[in-house]
Amino acid sequence: xxxxxxxxxxxxxxxxxxxxxxxxxxxxxxxxxxxxxxxxxxxxxxxxxxxxxxxxxxxxxxxxxxxxxxxxxxxxxxxxxxxxxxxxxxxxxxxxxxxxxxxxxxxxxxxxxxxxxxxxxxxxxxxxxxxxxxxxxxxxxxxxxxxxxxxxxxxxxxxxxxxxxxxxxxxxxxxxxxxxxxxxxxxxxxxxxxxxxxxxxxxxxxxxxxxxxxxxxxxxxxxxxxxxxxxxxxxxxxxxxxxxxxxxxxxxxxxxxxxxxxxxxxxxxxxxxxxxxxxxxxxxxxxxxxxxxxxxxxxxxxxxxxxxxxxxx
Numbered sequence: 001x002x003x004x005x006x007x008x009x010x011x012x013x014x015x016x017x018x019x020x021x022x023x024x025x026x027x028x029x030x031x032x033x034x035x036x037x038x039x040x041x042x043x044x045x046x047x048x049x050x051x052x053x054x055x056x057x058x059x060x061x062x063x064x065x066x067x068x069x070x071x072x073x074x075x076x077x078x079x080x081x082x083x084x085x086x087x088x089x090x091x092x093x094x095x096x097x098x099x100x101x102x103x104x105x106x107x108x109x110x111x112x113x114x115x116x117x118x119x120x121x122x123x124x125x126x127x128x129x130x131x132x133x134x135x136x137x138x139x140x141x142x143x144x145x146x147x148x149x150x151x152x153x154x155x156x157x158x159x160x161x162x163x164x165x166x167x168x169x170x171x172x173x174x175x176x177x178x179x180x181x182x183x184x185x186x187x188x189x190x191x192x193x194x195x196x197x198x199x200x201x202x203x204x205x206x207x208x209x210x211x212x213x214x215x216x217x218x219x220x221x222x223x224x225x226x227x228x229x230x231x232x233x234x235x236x237x238x239x240x241x242x243x244x245x246x247x248x249x250x251x252x253x254x255x256x257x258x259x260x261x262x263x264x265x266x267x268x269x270x271x272x273x274x275x276x277x278x279x280x281x282x283x284x285x286x287x288x289x290x291x292x293x294x295x296x297x298x299x300x301x302x303x304x305x306x307x308x309x310x311x312x313x
Contacts, residue, residue, distance in 0.1 A: 008041070008092060008094075009041045009043040010041045010042065010093060010095070010114070011041075011095045011096070011097055012042075012043045012044075012045055012091035012093035012097070013042060013045070013096075013099050013100065014045050014047070014087040014088060014096050014097065014098050015027065015046045015087070015099050015100070015101050016047050016049055016087065016100070017046055017051065017059070017101035018055070018083075018101075019051045019052060020051070020053075020089065020101040021051070021053045021054045021055045021058050021100065022202075023101055023102060023103055024046075024055060024059050024101070025062060026041050026103070026202070027213070028059075028062040028066050028069055030103070030107045031067060031099075032044075032066055033107075034108065034111065035068065038111045039110065040114070042068055042071065043068055043070065043091065043092050043093055044066070044068055045070045045072065045091055046059050046069065046070070046072070046075065046084050046087075046101070047072045047083040047087040047088050048071065048073045049073070049076045049077050049078060049079070049083040051077075052078040055073040056071070059071040061266050067286065070123075071088055072086055072090060074086065078174075079096075079175055080175070080177050081172050081173070081175055081176055081177040082174065083097060083303065084167075084177055088167045093164075094163060095117050095161055095163060096161065096164060096167070097110050097113050097159070097160075097166075098159060098160050098161070098162075098177075100159070102202075103199070103201075103202055104160045104194075104198055104199045105126070105196055105197075105198070105199065105201065109126065109194075109196050112194055113160075113161035114125070114161070115165070115195065116161070117192075118190055120193035121190050121191065122162065122165075122189035122190045122191070123147075123160060123180075123182065123184050123192070124160060124187055124192040125153040125155060125156070125158060125159075125181050125192075126158040126159040126194060126195075127153070127155045127194065127195050127196065128155055128158055128196060128198045130197050138155070138157070141221070142154055142155055142156055144221060147226070148221065148225045149182045149228070150185075151185045152185070152191050152193075153191050153193045154178075154183050156177045156178055156179065156192065157177075159196060160180070160181065162180075162184065163269060166184050166187075167180075167188050170183040170190075175216070175219055176224070179221055182228070183228075186228055234288055234291035234292055235288040235291070235292045238284050238287045238288030238289070238291060239285055239289075240289040241281075241282075241284045242280075242281045242282065242283070242286075242288060243285065245284060246278060246281035246285070247281075248281075248283070249275075249276075249277030251273050252274045252277060253274045256271055256274060293312070
């Protein structure tokens, strides 16, 4: 049963943390002070994502003196997406603010996010302004995302606030927290944006760096585009490709017949090419039919989940 309305938090600050021992005490202190300054009934949900440096123990120690802090733990490092989902399950507030443990965003921005949410938005994304590391790569990535997904925000991978129903309505796979706003927009939720400054890291080292992450990000970008573009109608992709290959096989077969009947000269590689085109076309078309059936089953499951989430009158 839900808590009484007067005891329900106004906002839950969800903090995924991985090897952030030095930041934890100050993080809890400044968040608690921010709640008091703005008169917010706040909750802090900190998820230790398999840290090995004592982050878990430091967070438990802080919870002894800060009753608004809830500490959860993954025994191994699963990633930010999984930590976000775990924390959202324990969130008591209707509004959830995703806040990184590295404290590279001002705590006061949380109050600004909450105020923006009160204007009727379902999700508010932060747009990083000013100079910061990886700005060039980030700008290219975000521009590609805007072109592919037509989202009304400029920065996908930043601090954000959202209503509980948003994270309940979307399905996030590993490392897909970067596309949270994309899925929310695809589901019809209203998105807003505010400018925020990215501050220098106070302690510890960055967890998301390296050229390999750029490649993974691009592959994930294409994967999400394929899923959103053809996930509901896979036959559009596989069926079209299959019919195209069958047509190529038909044309190649006519050429082979022309060689045999008119020129009286057989050309065996053309026969092999016909077989290849026809087999590949049939396989792709059959794959499209099977994925259509799977898509219908998934859509029925989604409708069942929506009915279960719908509040009873």
